[in-house]
Amino acid sequence: MPNSVKWLGHAACQITSATGKVILIDPWITGNPGCAIKKQDVKRADLILVTHDHSDHVGTDIPDLVRSTGAMVLTHPELAAVLVQSGVSPDNIINGIGMNIGGQVEWAGIKVTMTQAFHSSSIGDAVGYIIILEDGKTVYHAGDTGIFSGMELLGSIYSIDVALIPIGSVFVMDPLQAAYSLTLLKPGIAVPIHYKTFPILVQDAGDFIRLAREKAPDTRVEAINPGEEIFI
Numbered sequence: 708m709p710n711s712v713k714w715l716g717h718a719a720c721q722i723t724s725a726t727g728k729v730i731l732i733d734p735w736i737t738g739n740p741g742c743a744i745k746k747q748d749v750k751r752a753d754l755i756l757v758t759h760d761h762s763d764h765v766g767t768d769i770p771d772l773v774r775s776t777g778a779m780v781l782t783h784p785e786l787a788a789v790l791v792q793s794g795v796s797p798d799n800i801i802n803g804i805g806m807n808i809g810g811q812v813e814w815a816g817i818k819v820t821m822t823q824a825f826h827s828s829s830i831g832d833a834v835g836y837i838i839i840l841e842d843g844k845t846v847y848h849a850g851d852t853g854i855f856s857g858m859e860l861l862g863s864i865y866s867i868d869v870a871l872i873p874i875g876s877v878f879v880m881d882p883l884q885a886a887y888s889l890t891l892l893k894p895g896i897a898v899p900i901h902y903k904t905f906p907i908l909v910q911d912a913g914d915f916i917r918l919a920r921e922k923a924p925d926t927r928v929e930a931i932n933p934g935e936e937i938f939i
């Protein structure tokens with residue numbers, strides 16, 4: 708089996724590695740009007756990454772998901788402490804404390820680097836993640852962010868196979884910034900996320916697809932629907 712990258716809806720994504728390990732990112736499932744699954748549908752999770760504490764990212768399901776799957780949680784120490792208060796066992800926080808921007812943590816053959824993101828949050832910083840799977844395939848989840856010049860560094864340091872890119876505007880990059888970010892990140896494939904969940908957000912990927920084709924013709928855009936996946 709190849710690795711799969713599935714968009715669950717909004718910023719929630721699921722990576723299943725070729726060996727079957729399941730990584731959930733920002734699993735806002737219950738209450739997410741754009742989510743393709745229910746909490747009970749999650750049969751396996753090995754690693755849960757959280758980008759920041761806004762309710763449409765951290766959600767309310769993480770303590771239950773950790774209990775039902777035994778997944779390990781990775782985020783920064785400030786949000787990790789809040790998750791422990793909300794019922795996640797400290798034994799399920801990687802390193803017992805989490806990590807911070809620039810560092811890399813390896814868990815069961817999956818390497819995760821926390822990256823900066825430019826966005827507000829109540830606790831700690833908003834972040835993104837570079838996830839390197841066992842076979843070296845690399846996925847970037849940008850979290851919630853505006854465009855930033857450091858994306859060019861990320862694109863130089865890492866060979867990004869798939870970039871999960873917020874395009875919804877208002878709270879994150881708009882389609883123009885999102886398309887331009889691809890010229891910095893240079894991913895093989897870009898999957899637009901964080902749009903159409905709410906009426907206030909951009910409602911379709913059309914502008915992003917058009918602008919990405921113009922600005923970053925070397926990147927293939929895969930505008931999949933919630934519940935759909937691509938294979939790498």
Ligand SMILES: [Zn+2]
Pocket residue numbers: 759761764826827851878
């Ligand atoms: Zn946010």
